[in-house]
Amino acid sequence: MGRRRRLTETPDRPRNMTRALLWTAASTVLPGAAHLRVGRRWAGAVILTCYLLLVAVLVSGALVLRGDLVLSATLATQDHWLLLAGITAFAVAVLWMTVVVHSYVITRPESRGLGRRLAAGVVVTALCLTVATPAAAVGYASYTAYDLSNTLFGSASGEPHDDADPWNGQDRVNVLLLGGDAGQNRYGMRTDTMIVASIDVETGDVLLIGLPRNLENVPFPPGSALAERYPAPYGFTDLLNEVYQAVADDPTLALNPYVTDPAADTLKQVIGAALALDIDYYALVDMQGFEDIIDAIGGIRVYLEEPLPYGQRGEYIDAGWQTLDGREALWYGRTRVNSDDYSRMGRQGCLIKYVAEQADPATILTSFRSLAAAAKSTLRTDIPQPKLPHFVELAEKVAEADMDTLQLSPPQVNTAYPDWERIRELVRDAVHGAPEPTSSPSVPSTPSTAPGTDVSADASAESSELTEWQEYTGLPEPSPDSPGRQVGEEATALDDLCP
Incomplete structure (x- = not known):
């Protein structure tokens, strides 16, 4: 009887509770350590090997994903990978946690x-929670991404x-960006922001085509319910x-219900x-929730040459470099x-x-x-x-x-009487490039002024020609001073328009 008891005892078991808990804590960081300590070499080796393999897989995966943005995005947006990540983290x-608890069981005196016993139970529970917290975070993030997707x-x-x-x-992908304003003081939603982003899929170059909210007489696709409800020449009033x-x-007016x-x-x-442009997708953001999105990405830094007033209480954003929070960015x-x-359109392009x-x-x-929470409550898209x-990747x-x-x-x-054919031509030239001008007969460079003509007066008259902006506004400034405000029939770089 005594011999049998000596055979079943574990001679390497720690002799006090403190050492047992220290070895249990060591197994939390390096699973299998406690098993090796008490002489369970086979079990300890298997546990430690599995742990090291898991670490190697995670490190290798991180290195691979770091250099492959498409693969990273694929894993982060596809349902089966998100579910696999959550299930794996739970398992x-x-x-x-089973290893941690068992490490305590085999080392406790x-x-x-x-x-x-109660104190040891509290410590072991805390160690288990330490292990479970990162896994819970991974599982929650996987579920959040799955739900958002x-x-x-x-x-x-x-x-x-x-x-x-x-x-x-396709050489380009076209996305309609919509900002909807559904405030409590108004009925329904008005899409005051309408911008077509035409993106070159090879270079990433972007052309933003801004449509004013007050464009009138918009043409509808022939044969559609909208065209029948609002026929030419008056059309949509x-x-x-x-x-x-x-x-x-009235959902019966929808082109695809x-x-x-x-x-x-x-x-x-x-x-x-209306633009004679194939638009592939849309993204609609509720402007009231837009500020949550800006806050989530840490705000936006902008430069203002002069204070920008807003609201009905005389508020303003100071001049100079400013980091705008969501409310200010809105x-x-x-x-x-x-x-x-139109000044607002320009700032939206800058934004x-x-x-x-x-x-x-x-x-x-x-x-x-x-x-994710902000996007889920404020964003709609057909991507x-x-x-x-x-x-x-784009x-x-x-x-x-x-x-x-x-x-x-x-x-x-x-905007009150838009020439839609001319608008389509402007868009076509901006997206695909204006056609090369046809060659014209060479003109002699000899001046045709008659003797006695005051050439300096002609030059002065030519230099006093008004810019397109001056002709339109009657103002002395040769161009608008609002950030992002573009004038002219050719697309302009936002780097030149936005401070």
Whole structure:
């Protein structure tokens, strides 16, 4: 009997509770250490080997993903990978906590003191929570990404997709950016911000085509319910920013009533037809929630040459370099105090430029939960899930590429009586490049002035010609002083327009 007891005892077991808990803590950092300590070499070796293999896999995966943005985005946006990450994190946490508890069981000394047992239980529980917390964070992040992906982004819906050619042979992808203003003091939603972002898929160069909210007589696709309801020559009697709500109020006017947001989809197709431009996707942001998105990415830094007033209480943003929080950025992009719709359009173009340049991936990752919550409540889009990794890759190119703007506003466009054929020509030239001018017969360079003509007077008259802006406004300034305000029939670099 005594011999059998000596054979079953573990001679290497620590002799006091403190050492047992220290070895249990060591097993939390290096699983298998306690098993090796008490002589369970086979079990300790297996546990330690599995742990080291897991660390090696994680380090190798991090190195691979660090150099492959598309693969990283694919893993972060595809349902099965997100579910696998969550399940794996849960399983690893359970196994790790089991090792921690078992490490204590095999190292604890024989003791009948209730107080010591309770204290040891508290310590072991704390160690288990230490192990479970990172796994819970991974699981929660996976679920958040899964929920966001399924809430915002739908399936391909029959649209062809090939990862090797995600843009189906297109040179450019066109996305309609909409800012909806659904304030409590107004009925429905008005899309006061309407910008078509035409992106070169190879270089990432962007052309922002700004459409004023007050464009009138918008043409509708022939044969559509909208065209029949609002026939020429008077057509749609409201402004362009009312099209969305008109379809939302009467879904029978929708061009495709079976999509998630028929009103936004219809506006996308209407603007595409009006500009003679194929618009692939739309993204609609509720302007009231826009400030949450800006706060989630840490604010936006802008330069103001003079104070910018906003609101009805005499508030303003100081001149100079300022880091705007969400509320201030929202007012920067929407205020019309002492300005107009077109100055606001210019600032909105600058805002897009600043976000594209300053949105730091590290900040986005650390603020993912708040950013996801803001996007889920304020963003709607028809971009399908399979395209997301490629949009992430495209966004990286955009951050380093050129960004130009073409604003379809006065003086180049009469918003009350727009010439849509001329508008289409402006858009075509801006997107695809203006055609080369045809060669004309050479003109002799000999001056044709008659003897006695005052050449200096002619030069003076020529130098006194008004700019297009001066002719339009009657002001002495040769160009507008509002940030981002573009004038002329050619697209202009936002680097030149935005401070």
